[in-house]
Amino acid sequence: MDVDGIAKASGSGDLFIGGRWRPAADGRTYPVSDPATGTVIREVSAAGPADSAAAVDAAAEALDGWRSTAPRRRSEILHDMFAAMRDHAGELARLITLENGKALRDARAEVFYAAEFFRWFAEEAVRIGSSFGDAPAGGFRHLVRRQPVGVTAFVTPWNFPAAMATRKIAPALAAGCPVVLKPAPDTPLTALAVAGLLAEVGLPDGVCNVLPTDRAAEVADVWFRDDRVRKFSFTGSTATGRVLLRQAADHVVNVTMELGGNAPFIVCPDADVDAAVRGAMDAKMRGGGEVCIAANRFYVHEDVAEEFTAKFGAAMASVHIGAGLDEGVTLGPMVNEAAVTKIQGLVDDALDKGAKIAAQGPTPEGPGWYFPATVLTDVPDDAEMLHTEVFGPVAPIVTYRDEDEMLARANDSEHGLASYVYSGSLSRGLRISDRLEAGMVGLNRGLISDPAAPFGGVKQSGLGREGGREGIDAFLETKYIAVDWPNIP
Incomplete structure (x- = not known):
């Protein structure tokens, strides 16, 4: 797939919802520019509140099927995505450079780094374990299960348009969670290409939805108000993170925040x-x-x-x-x-x-x-x-x-x-x-x-960790079941 092929795969800048490319509900678009020249690369559909709700609908509809998919099958799809990104590394790197501006050598390195998240979490998908043990007082047993948190929503930055998306998407999919993603308005094309490749390798419709937009606040507000969205992950500035944390707190949404550094x-x-x-x-x-x-x-x-x-x-x-x-x-x-x-x-x-x-x-x-x-x-x-x-x-x-x-x-x-x-x-x-x-x-x-290592900070640089063995934990809830087990003489 060359750059033109990726443009075709990304629906010529349309939204990707429920396995289909579609324009914004109100027809809005915005321009994406090449930082090296300032010229417009493409007009991209600008998602609004109706599109944000439609993406949650698609993810919620896909939830039962995806979380009940065998971990081995989820792992196989992630492995296939790892291979697909490496197969198309040259084209993806050119696309990153076109919309982000970084040197092509850095863009190539980013593609291989981004692909590794699919390989790592493909391997972690089959290691989500449960535990079983005796109650110290006797009479019953403890069964502890790890289950997908549910529909997850992501907001990613422009500086690593592939890697910041895959670092969130891969563990969520491995855990059994469908996702809705809003990439940065400066660099939406790479995220759309990733969504296109995931569809090509067999990810079921609705499990990954991508919403480019220049109206981020309107899109995210819908997610925070929807009880079906149970996980929110953001990478960006500390100032924006504070605003989003306040919104998440109002609705008690599970959050991961990767914020600024110094x-x-x-x-x-x-x-x-x-x-x-x-x-x-x-x-x-x-x-x-x-x-x-x-x-x-x-x-x-x-x-x-x-x-x-x-x-x-x-x-x-x-x-x-x-x-x-x-x-x-x-x-x-x-x-x-x-x-x-x-x-x-x-x-x-x-x-x-x-x-x-x-x-x-x-x-x-x-x-x-x-x-x-x-x-x-x-x-x-x-x-x-x-x-x-x-x-x-x-x-x-x-x-x-x-x-x-x-x-x-x-x-x-x-x-x-x-x-x-x-x-x-x-x-x-x-x-x-x-x-x-x-x-x-x-x-x-x-x-x-x-x-393979936990990425994250302390103080006002964020909450939680991405990557490593810790990365999948953010998308799992712990359920304890007390099993009656009378003592047998």
């Missing part, structure tokens, strides 16, 4: 500086820095600060920036004009407060929403970029001398999603990792995401 990247005095630079490029520049677990603040010990800054600055300045589909590009455009405006505002704020540009790459001429790879030094503590997600290719460096003081600064954030530590001493690295207030730590690694 990851510190710590370089200890005994670190292998070359390895730290490679890790910094991975942690900062994957996806152009538009990643919730991207390194956001660099705390570098003064003994190695000069060497690290010089080598890291050289690596950042040499990044090949351009349209994501162009050969050799490693930094594509930002997702939209608003993203560039926000990043520039954070840089200007830091410069006004005394920071200096230590290194900066070029910016392409012509159209597109580009921001150059940038390293800042002498960044003061009151610079806004140290206290909010940059979500772009900008790396502020702060030097430190005392470990305790550095950790206090690293933990001085409402967020606690990811952190990174480079040290030549395992004991030092583990000591710092233990003291960091974060749900995930990369110790001498700049890439930490793995479908």
